[in-house]
Amino acid sequence: MKFNKLRTKIFTMLLLFSSHSNAFIVDKMVIISDEKGNGIITLTNDEKVPLFINAKIEEINIENYKVINKKEYGRENLSDWKISLTHQKLILKPGESKDIGIRSLCHNTSCDNSHDLMFSLPFLPSPYRPDGVEGSGMDINFGFSPVYIIPTDNPVYDYDINRTESEIIIRNKSNTIINVLVNGCNTGASKASCKQKYIVVAGREKSFSLPDAVANNDLDITVTSHDRKYKKKLLLKGNL
Structure with missing residues (x-):
């Protein structure tokens, strides 16, 4: 199903x-x-x-x-x-x-x-x-x-986001949950394979496999809070 x-x-x-x-x-x-x-x-x-x-x-x-x-x-x-x-x-x-x-x-x-x-x-x-x-x-x-x-009433955002060729590693040092949108799309990539959304709770580190289609691509990262009041963008360079 x-x-x-x-x-x-x-x-x-x-x-x-x-x-x-x-x-x-x-x-x-x-x-x-x-x-x-x-x-x-x-x-x-x-x-x-x-x-x-x-x-x-x-x-x-x-x-x-x-x-x-x-x-x-x-x-x-x-x-x-x-x-x-x-x-x-x-x-x-x-x-x-x-x-x-x-x-x-x-x-x-x-x-x-x-x-x-x-x-x-x-x-x-x-x-x-x-x-x-x-x-x-x-x-x-x-x-x-x-x-x-x-959720805490007093969120403090602190996290590390790194990558290898095959994985993205997210360590959420915040006191609250974060959403991480990973966009590795380029002109030749399908959006279904080059966009991923991950949820990482407070105090947790998680590693996620990157699709083959974005293994060498630059990754545009958008981090948001659960209520979208917090938003920050960063770039992870490709061709490692």
Whole structure:
């Protein structure tokens, strides 16, 4: 399914790993909260059978640009929760879509707003049996883990962007997420192969393979914030 492949391709450009799934669809893989820290994600069942969806919340912290630490929310750390979901367990009928609300709990607990707050939201589907019981563990399909971000109110932008002949390396030293548009188009190149957009969260370093069509080209780089209030351009020379 083209839609699922597109979602998977986009998410492989991010900080985490997401398993491909044909069982259901999430409408976005990166959710930026509103000013109050709240958001919505929509799940759709594209299977011919009902699905039981089990959702989890994992708070993310990144060390040394590479190590991703996850703190799973549960009853034992309820007082530390910074967000909650309106539905952590739900049933989707064939073809049905449902909105899942994401609510900030920062009015109840201490939240450090000096940097983006980041969360992984694993949604794990399994077949739903007619007797009202979720499918067994053997039936569970791989799901999606969208990233939820509550942006800092005081963004500071700092990053390194370098290249080799085959890769572009982005180290986001900012306290917030950045979008990086890479344009290596010339008069003979197809726009589909010479333009790429990458998303790199705060404190993360990622390397991305450059298409063969732009391996030796100059690269025009545009860095923007999630809300487009910040924008900066730079040039990476080709023919290395």
